[in-house]
Amino acid sequence: MAESGSSVEFSGTLTSSNLPPARTRIFKIIVIGDSGVGKTCLTYRFCAGRFPEKTEATIGVDFRERLVEIDGEKIKIQLWDTAGQERFRKSMVQHYYRNVHAVVFVYDVTNAASFRSLPAWIEECKQHALGTEVPRILVGNKCDLQDSVQVGTDVAQQFADTHSMPLFETSAKNPNSQEDGGNSDHVEAIFMTVAHKLKSQKPLVLSQPPVGSGGTVNLSKGGTDGGEGSRSWGCSGGC
Ligand SMILES: Nc1nc2c(ncn2[C@@H]2O[C@H](COP(=O)(O)OP(=O)(O)OP(=O)(O)O)[C@@H](O)[C@H]2O)c(=O)[nH]1
Numbered sequence: 705m706a707e708s709g710s711s712v713e714f715s716g717t718l719t720s721s722n723l724p725p726a727r728t729r730i731f732k733i734i735v736i737g738d739s740g741v742g743k744t745c746l747t748y749r750f751c752a753g754r755f756p757e758k759t760e761a762t763i764g765v766d767f768r769e770r771l772v773e774i775d776g777e778k779i780k781i782q783l784w785d786t787a788g789q790e791r792f793r794k795s796m797v798q799h800y801y802r803n804v805h806a807v808v809f810v811y812d813v814t815n816a817a818s819f820r821s822l823p824a825w826i827e828e829c830k831q832h833a834l835g836t837e838v839p840r841i842l843v844g845n846k847c848d849l850q851d852s853v854q855v856g857t858d859v860a861q862q863f864a865d866t867h868s869m870p871l872f873e874t875s876a877k878n879p880n881s882q883e884d885g886g887n888s889d890h891v892e893a894i895f896m897t898v899a900h901k902l903k904s905q906k907p908l909v910l911s912q913p914p915v916g917s918g919g920t921v922n923l924s925k926g927g928t929d930g931g932e933g934s935r936s937w938g939c940s941g942g943c
Pocket residue numbers: 737738739740741742743744745746759760761762763786787788789845846847848849874875876877878
């Protein structure tokens with residue numbers, strides 16, 4: 705992967721036609737939490753735009769990418785979907801904690817144990833030198849299962865406040881669910897909020913020449929109403 709600081713040699717007069725290609729910044733966001741909370745489904749929903757028909761326990765780490773456009777800049781959002789099961793993570797842990805720009809902690813609102821595990825996930829981040837300077841968010845998934853909720857919003861919000869993270873409640877399966885009164889956040893808006901937050905920070909070191917992978921979303925045009933999704937950080941542009 706090229707560093708943004710690498711030099712480009714050229715001669716002659718620069719015109720718009722012979723300018724070196726603009727570089728596409730990459731935001732590496734790791735998604736962590738217990739096995740079965742829906743990390744694969746959330747990352748798939750954002751990158752592929754739908755709920756996967758079938759998932760299997762992640763082994764090691766998978767990553768998914770999507771090219772988005774924020775305020776006229778194309779940015780590649782790279783989501784690292786990590787294994788929740790201890791036996792599938794051991795060998796990979798050091799790799800996915802490198803050069804991380806943001807962390808998404810996920811719990812399952814219908815599984816109190818997954819919520820109780822959060823301090824251990826936060827601690828693991830700390831042990832890998834990911835401090836509070838790295839933006840972090842908390843996501844409660846499976847809000848479509850309203851009858852089975854074990855973790856209330858108030859408790860989750862308290863936890864999020866204690867750890868200075870914004871809280872989002874959503875459903876990877878049905879992000880527009882009306883079963884919860886339409887209160888759940890859109891998966892789209894959640895990840896775009898993180899991207900906005902990162903974009904508003906200093907330039908990042910990871911970058912690469914633009915390639916044509918992933919769909920492009922133009923924030924000003926579509927689908928990222930932010931709404932509940934910008935609770936703690938605020939968010940500029942179309943978010
Ligand atoms: N009802 C409902 N089910 C979901 C939702 N998200 C995920 N699931 C289901 O939860 C199960 C686990 O989802 P995964 O995305 O594989 O979970 P994971 O966190 O990636 O699990 P590991 O890879 O083992 O760490 C699957 O059966 C999904 O279909 C959701 O929003 N609502």
